[in-house]
Amino acid sequence: MGTVIGVTLKGIEAVPIDIEVEITGGLFVIxxxxxxxxxxxxARERVRAALRANxxxxxxxxxxxxxxxxxxxxxxxxxxxxxxGMAVESGAAAVDAPSLxxxxxxxxxxxxxxxxxxxxxxxxxxxNVPLFLPPENAREVSLVKGVRAFAVPDLGALLAHLRGxxxxxxxxxxxxxxxxPPAEPDLSDIKGQSGxxxxxxxxxxxxxxxxxxxxxxxxxxxxxxxLRGILPPLTDEERLETLLVRSTLGMRTRNDRTRPYRxxxxxxxxxxxxxxxxxxxxxxxxxxxxxxxxxxxFAEFHRDxxxxxxxxxxxxxxxxxxxxxxxxxPARVLLVCACNPCPCGYWGDPLEPCRCPAHVLERYxxxxxxxxxxxxxLHVSVPRLTPEELxxxxxxxxxxxxxxxxxxxxxxxxxxxRWKKEGFLSNAEIPERLVRTGIRLAGDVRPFLAQAARSMxxxxxxxxxxxxxxxxxxxxxxxxxxxxxxxxxxxxxxGGALANDRT
Amino acid sequence: xTEHEEALLILNAWEGFHARFLESWAGMGLGPEEVLSAGNxxxxxxxxxxxxxxxxxxxxxxxWAGRESEKAALLGTRLVFWEAPGYPGGMTDLPKPPAxxxxxxxxxxxxxxxxxxxxxxxxxxxxxxxxxxxSLLAGSMVCVVSGGALGIDAAAHAGALEAGGATxxxxxxxxxxxxxxxxxxxxSRIAEGGALLSxxxxxxxxxxxxxxRRNRLIAALAGRLVVIEAPVKSGAIVTARLAMxxxxxxxxxxxxxxxxxxxxxxxxxxxGAQPLVEPGDLVRLDGPSQGSxxxxxxxxGNSSPVLEALRVFGDQTVDILASQVKMGAADILVELSRxxxxxxxxxxxxxxxxAVLR
Numbered sequence: 001m002g003t004v005i006g007v008t009l010k011g012i013e014a015v016p017i018d019i020e021v022e023i024t025g026g027l028f029v030i031x032x033x034x035x036x037x038x039x040x041x042x043a044r045e046r047v048r049a050a051l052r053a054n055x056x057x058x059x060x061x062x063x064x065x066x067x068x069x070x071x072x073x074x075x076x077x078x079x080x081x082x083x084x085g086m087a088v089e090s091g092a093a094a095v096d097a098p099s100l101x102x103x104x105x106x107x108x109x110x111x112x113x114x115x116x117x118x119x120x121x122x123x124x125x126x127x128n129v130p131l132f133l134p135p136e137n138a139r140e141v142s143l144v145k146g147v148r149a150f151a152v153p154d155l156g157a158l159l160a161h162l163r164g165x166x167x168x169x170x171x172x173x174x175x176x177x178x179x180x181p182p183a184e185p186d187l188s189d190i191k192g193q194s195g196x197x198x199x200x201x202x203x204x205x206x207x208x209x210x211x212x213x214x215x216x217x218x219x220x221x222x223x224x225x226x227l228r229g230i231l232p233p234l235t236d237e238e239r240l241e242t243l244l245v246r247s248t249l250g251m252r253t254r255n256d257r258t259r260p261y262r263x264x265x266x267x268x269x270x271x272x273x274x275x276x277x278x279x280x281x282x283x284x285x286x287x288x289x290x291x292x293x294x295x296x297x298f299a300e301f302h303r304d305x306x307x308x309x310x311x312x313x314x315x316x317x318x319x320x321x322x323x324x325x326x327x328x329x330p331a332r333v334l335l336v337c338a339c340n341p342c343p344c345g346y347w348g349d350p351l352e353p354c355r356c357p358a359h360v361l362e363r364y365x366x367x368x369x370x371x372x373x374x375x376x377x378l379h380v381s382v383p384r385l386t387p388e389e390l391x392x393x394x395x396x397x398x399x400x401x402x403x404x405x406x407x408x409x410x411x412x413x414x415x416x417x418r419w420k421k422e423g424f425l426s427n428a429e430i431p432e433r434l435v436r437t438g439i440r441l442a443g444d445v446r447p448f449l450a451q452a453a454r455s456m457x458x459x460x461x462x463x464x465x466x467x468x469x470x471x472x473x474x475x476x477x478x479x480x481x482x483x484x485x486x487x488x489x490x491x492x493x494x495g496g497a498l499a500n501d502r503t
Numbered sequence: 504x505t506e507h508e509e510a511l512l513i514l515n516a517w518e519g520f521h522a523r524f525l526e527s528w529a530g531m532g533l534g535p536e537e538v539l540s541a542g543n544x545x546x547x548x549x550x551x552x553x554x555x556x557x558x559x560x561x562x563x564x565x566x567w568a569g570r571e572s573e574k575a576a577l578l579g580t581r582l583v584f585w586e587a588p589g590y591p592g593g594m595t596d597l598p599k600p601p602a603x604x605x606x607x608x609x610x611x612x613x614x615x616x617x618x619x620x621x622x623x624x625x626x627x628x629x630x631x632x633x634x635x636x637x638s639l640l641a642g643s644m645v646c647v648v649s650g651g652a653l654g655i656d657a658a659a660h661a662g663a664l665e666a667g668g669a670t671x672x673x674x675x676x677x678x679x680x681x682x683x684x685x686x687x688x689x690x691s692r693i694a695e696g697g698a699l700l701s702x703x704x705x706x707x708x709x710x711x712x713x714x715x716r717r718n719r720l721i722a723a724l725a726g727r728l729v730v731i732e733a734p735v736k737s738g739a740i741v742t743a744r745l746a747m748x749x750x751x752x753x754x755x756x757x758x759x760x761x762x763x764x765x766x767x768x769x770x771x772x773x774x775g776a777q778p779l780v781e782p783g784d785l786v787r788l789d790g791p792s793q794g795s796x797x798x799x800x801x802x803x804g805n806s807s808p809v810l811e812a813l814r815v816f817g818d819q820t821v822d823i824l825a826s827q828v829k830m831g832a833a834d835i836l837v838e839l840s841r842x843x844x845x846x847x848x849x850x851x852x853x854x855x856x857x858a859v860l861r
Contacts, residue, residue, distance in 0.1 A: 194832030195821035195854065214853065341853050348626075348853030353763035358623035358653040359683060381854030383820045393822055398832075452844040473833075485837045491844065492836040 003095040004088060005129070006066075006081030007102060007120045008073045011280060011320075011327030012244045014119035016100070016127065017078065018067040019085040026061040032082075034066030039076045047083045049107040054156040056092040072324075074279065076104035077114040080132065083155055084162070093162040100124045103134040109155035113137050118240075118247035121147045130170075132158060140253040142174040143243060145236075176239070179256040183229030183401035185222055192385050192393045196223050199380040199493055201404050204230045205411040206472030207426035209313070209335040209375060211298070214382030215349045220338040223382065224294050227336060229401035231291070232409040233257035235416070238290045238425065241330055245286050260291030266300040274308050275320040275329055282320075285312055286329035298337035299368050306372045309335070313375045316429060332429065337376065339368060350386045377428060377465050378493040411475040427472045435464045439471050442481045452491055466490045509568040510535040511584055511602050516562055516704050517555040518716075521599035522585040539563055574705055578679055579694075580607040593723045596749040601702035601720065607678040608698035612669050617785070618648040618725035618746075619662075620739040621655025621732045622764050628851055629655055629732035629764070632756055634662035636729055636782050641668020643786040646697065648673060648725050650717065650738070651690065653683055655731050660693055670697040673720045675713040677705040700724075715741050722746035729779060730755040733767040740767045747774065754779045809838040810847060813858035818851050 007014040017034075030044040051058060064082060066073050081101035087093045102120050103111040113136035121144045124131035131149040133141060138151040149171040152158045161168045187197055196212065196219075203210040204227060212220040234242065234257040242260055246253055262284050264273060275283035285293055295301060312318040316332035341347040343364050347354040356364070373379075385393070415426050422438070424430050430438060453463055467482070469490035474482045504512075514520050514535055528538055528549065538545065539559060546556050562568065575582055583589045583604040589611050594600040619637050621629060637647045637659040647663035649656040651672035663670035670693055674682070678699045681687045693699055702720065703713065718738055722728060722745040730753065733739035743753050755776040758765025772778055779785065808828040813819060816827070824835050839856055842848040851857045 192820070192822040194825055195836060198832045198836065348851075348855075350761075354624070356624070361624065362653070362685065383854030385820065385822070389820070389823055393826060396826060448844070452840075455844055455846060484841075488837040488840040488844070489833055491840040 003098045004081050004085045005098055005100050005127075006078045007100065007116065007123060008071065008078065009075070009116045009119060009248060010325070012119055012248050012282070012329060013327075014116060014123040015071060016123060017071075017073060017081070018065075019078075019081045020065040020067060021085040021089040022063045023058075023086075023089050024061045024063075028059060028061070030058075030062045030064065032064045032066070034069045035072045036066060036078075037072060037074050040066070040073050040078055043076065043079045043082055043105075046079055046105045046107060047086065050079075050105040050109040050155050051083055051087060051092075053107065053109045054154075054159060056087050056090060056159070058086060058090060062086060062089075075115065076112075077102050077116060077120075079103060079105040080111065080152075080155075080158075084158070087159055087162075093159045095162055098127070098129045100127070100129050100131045101133075102131065102137070103152065105155065111135065111152055111154060113250070115250035116248055117141050118144060118243050118253075121149060122240075122244070124149070138171055139174070139255065140243060140247055142171050143176070143253065143255060144240065145173055147171075174255060176236075177256045179258065180402065180405075181229055181231060181258045183226070185226050186229060186401045187226050187404060188397045188400040190219060190222060190226060190398075191390065193219060193223060193382060194398060195492075196380050196382050197226075197398060197404075199378050200227050201230065201408060202469060202472050202476065202493070203227065203334060203336070203378055204232065204404075205408045205476050206377075206415065206469065207332075207334050207428040208377040208469060208472065209428070210337070210378045210380065211373065211376045212336070212338040212380055212382050213341050214338075215340065215347075215352070215384045216345045218382045218384040220382050221296055224296070224336050224338055226401065227292060228259075228261045230405045230408055231259040231261075231334075232405065232412040234259055234290060235425070242290050245282050245289055245329065248282060249287075260288050261294070262288040262292065263294045263296065266295070266297055266302075268305070270305050270308050273305060274312070274318055275327075276322060278322070278324060280320050280322060280325060280327045282329045283318075285309065285318060285331045285333055288333045289330045290332055291334065292336055293333040294336045294338075296338050298339040299343075299364065303367070303370075306370070310372060310375065313372075334428075335376065341381075349384055351384070374461060377469050380493055407476060411472065414475045414478075415472075427468050427475070430468065432464060435467050439467055440481045442483045445482060445484055445487055448484050449487060452487070456491065456494070458494075462494070466494065469493060504568070504572050506536040507534060508582070508584055509572075510539040512568045512571060512582070512704075513539060513559055513562045514555075515601070515603040515702070516567075517558050518703075518713075519552065519555065520602060522594075522602045523599060525585060525602060571705060574679075575605060578607060578705070580605050580678055580705075581610045582606075583610065591724055593725075594720070597719055597723045599719075600723070603702065605678045605701050605703070605705065606698050607700075608694035609669065609696075610698050612671055612698055613644060613646045615644065615726060616646045616648050616671065616724050617727045617729065618721050618742070619655070619659035619729045619731065620649055620721065620742050621730060621768070622734055622737055622739060623652050623654035623656070624764065625654040625658070625732050626762075626764060626851070627849075628857075629756075629758075630658040631849075632782075633658035633731045634665070636731065636756075636779070636785065637662030637670070638666035638668075639782050639786055641666035641670070644668070645786075646671055648721055650674070650714075650721060651682075651686065651693070651699070652738075653686075655739070657686065657689060660689060664692055664696050668696075671724065672697075672699050673717055673724065674699055674701040675703075675717040676709045677701060677703050677707040679705045680708065682709040714738055718742040719745050722751060723749060725751060727752040727754060727785070729785070730768045730771055730776065732756070732758055732764045733771075734764050735767040735770065737767055740771070743771055743774075743776065747776075752777065754785070807838055807842070809835060810842060810858055813848060813856060818855040818857045820855055824856070 004019045006017040080103035111134035117137035121141045135151040150168045160166045312331040318331040319328045346352040470486040474486040585602045633655045641663040646669040648671045649659040676682045678701045728746040753776040755768045755771045756779045
């Protein structure tokens with residue numbers, strides 16, 4: 001590998017590109033070879049102008065090879081290494097040790113922000129080389145530990161640094177701010193719904209998928225939004241994973257540990273949700289990695305869209321394959337779905353009668369309950385309260401989002417400690433095998449579970465779902481072994497929320 | 504098949520036909536076969552409408568009756584004719600009894616029949632009660648009659664079959680069709696453990712007007728009619744009215760007064776229906792138990808404040824329970840699930856819980 005190295009993105013992975021330049025006599029021309037795309041080809045003009053603006057005049061025939069030659073190079077992030085390569089070849093600067101360069105050039109030599117700064121930083125860390133990058137990307141890269149990075153304001157400053165005239169100072173690692181996520185609405189502001197609030201707490205603690213079913217106006221959406229305020233903070237490792245996906249799309253990054261929260265509208269396309277397109281960009285499910293993916297009006301989503309979610313929900317990652325290649329993105333989301341109990345929305349409502357004919361109810365139930373419901377651990381009814389009941393609850397306040405978040409964070413730490421050896425971060429992730437062997441039960445749980453399975457007609461998958469949730473409940477209560485009371489509570493979130501539900 | 508039967512089959516294919524025609528023709532000294540073979544002149548004289556005349560001519564000349572009876576035999580369907588053995592006696596109480604019945608499955612069924620009917624859009628509570636009442640009846644050797652529809656009807660048939668008893672589904676389509684389509688499995692189970700009955704020729708499709716017509720057969724067949732959850736405008740109320748008109752005993756399960764699906768069945772109480780307060784009353788020989796209040800005891804000794812609150816206040820959400828018994832939501836859910844596992848409480852509609860009375 002040479003000394004001037006650029007990168008190109010393959011999914012969330014940065015691939016090193018060797019920049020080789022040869023300048024010979026002849027008419028002035030810049031030829032770029034090595035499968036450049038349009039943006040890379042056009043870089044010739046930007047690079048030439050930027051070098052000229054900084055006093056480097058190019059002459060003769062300039063051949064530029066981007067190696068490996070058979071890998072397609074995408075985007076404008078190769079501008080800077082190309083410029084440095086030409087400057088070195090023409091004698092305007094010298095690069096002694098291999099270095100990574102990243103950035104798009106303006107005609108006057110300033111550097112513009114690019115995508116993929118975090119993947120490049122990880123690559124630089126792995127190769128143990130310094131990284132030069134645009135100042136606008138400095139913030140996200142400073143969140144990656146152990147990288148020797150330099151923010152370069154313009155090409156002139158970089159050349160001066162390389163010549164040893166005015167050395168740049170390396171970026172300092174930014175400490176992570178512990179900003180509390182916004183609690184809007186705060187859980188203590190939501191009247192009643194204590195059962196659903198408890199389910200939110202369990203979902204946040206164990207990263208369990210959640211289904212909220214209730215009549216219009218019962219507060220499903222508000223509850224789902226309140227989940228944001230009680231999610232535990234991201235760990236360093238998780239933060240880096242979320243940073244990677246965002247950086248791949250060139251999105252702004254926050255300097256705190258707030259988990260992603262993505263709301264998807266039911267008109268979204270499969271590509272928008274799962275990723276894809278010509279450039280194999282990540283979808284919402286990857287942007288929500290380690291955080292929440294919220295599907296409001298779940299019943300309105302197209303069947304094939306929901307089917308597409310099945311595999312990533314199971315595996316925690318999604319592989320996007322197209323003619324142009326295949327890329328794997330992380331997709332470990334906490335799926336929150338909200339829907340009405342029946343098409344008109346008033347099935348079981350105390351105030352309004354349901355007007356749906358029997359066969360419509362049947363069809364609705366069949367449409368929603370498919371394989372995707374099997375992957376949702378917590379099913380919760382959100383009953384609409386009558387005015388009398390609301391009055392009855394007047395003046396009662398539950399715990400605030402902050403208090404709940406503390407409990408949730410504590411429970412999450414216990415889980416991370418327990419599954420450290422297996423490499424899992426939450427109870428919801430653990431596979432079937434570990435459910436049977438890794439969850440310790442108190443002595444009287446087995447007979448009780450057998451009784452419950454009989455009387456509630458639980459399937460094998462149903463039982464392991466209940467056990468996972470019970471493990472989280474036990475973690476919230478601080479029980480080292482799962483007790484009967486934990487299993488009992490887990491059973492309450494089992495099903496029966498939809499109209500005509502026979503479970 | 505005799506000529507008489509063939510003629511009945513053909514005349515029955517016209518939906519306006521009923522057995523009272525036969526009685527009036529008998530007064531004139533005419534049998535159905537004679538009427539059918541006679542020409543238009545006689546038909547006009549005895550007032551058969553145009554539609555019937557055209558249909559009867561076509562069917563008679565194309566040999567339809569033979570084919571129909573062959574088809575029925577292949578399906579294991581028995582044709583039961585007016586005044587022939589096997590024709591249910593209760594039908595004669597109707598103002599317009601059917602001339603031919605198609606019975607698919609076991610026939611004849613036990614003499615004692617009770618009907619269990621109600622809305623298709625029932626609550627989980629309604630379907631549970633229908634099931635329990637039907638099993639109870641089937642357990643005391645009564646054949647459970649219903650309409651084979653979704654909701655209460657389906658629960659009643661299933662309950663009778665579960666108890667190993669006979670059940671009869673009276674259909675508004677031909678007995679070879681399955682309507683609603685999701686009842687294929689249920690219908691084949693009914694045909695095994697009882698019968699599917701219809702007055703309509705084979706392959707008659709479902710039409711809205713055929714169901715009220717079918718309801719009169721349910722009313723006539725049943726000695727007693729139990730209505731479980733019926734809104735004001737519903738087939739079950741039609742059946743109940745018909746049953747009262749021909750002097751059948753009507754029972755109704757009292758429901759909550761503010762619930763749409765109980766308005767009709769509750770209103771029946773005013774019209775003289777018996778309230779079904781204790782399912783056991785249906786099979787008790789000495790009549791309904793009265794004054795049985797204040798004797799309920801908790802046999803299990805499984806008393807908790809949550810259960811007490813549910814028993815006293817009925818359907819409740821977790822919130823209300825929490826504020827009544829001063830416990831946290833999580834603890835309430837633990838209690839509820841524990842009791843659910845032992846069958847002491849049940850989930851009722853959308854996020855509410857109720858106690859199971861025993």
